[in-house]
Amino acid sequence: xxxxxxxxxxxxxxxxxxxxxxxxxxxxxxxxxxxxxxxxxxxxxxxxxxxxxxxxxxxxxxxxxxxxxxxxxxxxxxxxxxxxxxxxxxxxxxxxxxxxxxxxxxxxxxxxxxxxxxxxxxxxxxxxxxxxxxxxxxxxxxxxxxxxxxxxxxxxxxxxxxxxxxxxxxxxxxxxxxxxxxxxxxxxxxxxxxxxxxxxxxxxxxxxxxxxxxxxxxxxxxxxxxxxxxxxxxxxxxxxxxxxxxxxxxxxxxxxxxxxxxxxxxxxxxxxxxxxxxxxxxxxxxxxxxxxxxxxxxxxxxxxxxxxxxxxxxxxxxxxxxxxxxxxxxxxxxxxxxxxxxxxxxxxxxxxxxxxxxxxxxxxxxxxxxxxxx
Ligand SMILES: NC(=O)c1ccc[n+]([C@@H]2O[C@H](COP(=O)([O-])OP(=O)(O)OC[C@H]3O[C@@H](n4cnc5c(N)ncnc54)[C@H](O)[C@@H]3O)[C@@H](O)[C@H]2O)c1
Numbered sequence: 001x002x003x004x005x006x007x008x009x010x011x012x013x014x015x016x017x018x019x020x021x022x023x024x025x026x027x028x029x030x031x032x033x034x035x036x037x038x039x040x041x042x043x044x045x046x047x048x049x050x051x052x053x054x055x056x057x058x059x060x061x062x063x064x065x066x067x068x069x070x071x072x073x074x075x076x077x078x079x080x081x082x083x084x085x086x087x088x089x090x091x092x093x094x095x096x097x098x099x100x101x102x103x104x105x106x107x108x109x110x111x112x113x114x115x116x117x118x119x120x121x122x123x124x125x126x127x128x129x130x131x132x133x134x135x136x137x138x139x140x141x142x143x144x145x146x147x148x149x150x151x152x153x154x155x156x157x158x159x160x161x162x163x164x165x166x167x168x169x170x171x172x173x174x175x176x177x178x179x180x181x182x183x184x185x186x187x188x189x190x191x192x193x194x195x196x197x198x199x200x201x202x203x204x205x206x207x208x209x210x211x212x213x214x215x216x217x218x219x220x221x222x223x224x225x226x227x228x229x230x231x232x233x234x235x236x237x238x239x240x241x242x243x244x245x246x247x248x249x250x251x252x253x254x255x256x257x258x259x260x261x262x263x264x265x266x267x268x269x270x271x272x273x274x275x276x277x278x279x280x281x282x283x284x285x286x287x288x289x290x291x292x293x294x295x296x297x298x299x300x301x302x303x304x305x306x307x308x309x310x311x312x313x314x315x316x317x318x319x320x321x322x323x324x325x326x327x328x329x330x331x332x333x334x335x336x337x338x339x340x341x342x343x344x345x346x347x348x349x350x351x352x353x354x355x356x357x358x359x360x361x362x363x364x365x366x367x368x369x370x371x372x373x374x
Pocket of ligand 1: 164230251338
């Protein structure tokens, strides 16, 4: 029997941009579809629990060999794998490494690539630059959360952290909340807040104002987007949260226990956070190993202390499909926690692959004309 040639599409970052990776309207639509598929259960992520965020290379505390990396802040390699059903029906992987020293070398902190494969044969369909896929899908998640969970008629957004991710978050929240009129931005570095405000005002056509204190950006906000990086975490007490507000946490923040205990807590997909807990329990250092970086760590601590139960936390996919209720009334305060999922990377990158095919963008590469052995 004649072997089958296998070709796939290679998409560089400029080609990803041409194919529409920065189109937040389309991205929010696709990520919304992904949450519907999550709610229906038409997806698989890695591991026996089918809900693993990814498989991480944990670097050791001390150097074991001259070249072996050691652990450090935001230092990791991660393989994030998923099958996504529905119209996507595709398998894929986002593979990345992160090193805070990279920017000094002219590189982003994390460098990501995505691979998509035919779910039946496993033939590669595409290999693509993943940095913008990841930033856009990460931002899209609070946008979808705000669509379902923000108070009807919400007008104001408070942003904490003027980095790459919060640019994408505000773009998406403006998509998800069509009534949004204004936003504020707080960053430890005022220069970054000013630059963010200028850029986002032009991009979104709403007034974005830099503010000098964290409190100013929280107290007036109907939707709050926290996406900070580094050791200094924003401390937000519950009394700052306006009635009816939605607090979205894309990075970590220091919230007092009452914020979780007295308000409604919703996660992107709680099953994934439960899988993190199991991973922590299996780690030689125990659950402590995940508590310093997992965005759901404060909730996990409350569960382990017997103050909350897994059943207290709803997942966004179940709300999107109507399986469980979303916002109760205009007064309810909601805390939304997201950890990032490979299904989001697979969904958004598959859409860009389709766009690229339609527009004739990208380079076709060959795996083989005929397999050497089969
Ligand atoms: N959930 C997900 O899927 C996902 C995906 C990617 C990144 N992230 C997280 O998003 C966060 C932001 O990432 P990024 O790439 O935009 O980082 P970045 O370094 O580009 O920006 C972070 C900004 O936060 C500011 N900051 C730090 N501490 C602060 C504080 N206490 N108060 C106010 N501002 C503060 C910094 O000055 C910086 O401008 C990180 O925590 C990252 O891990 C989450």
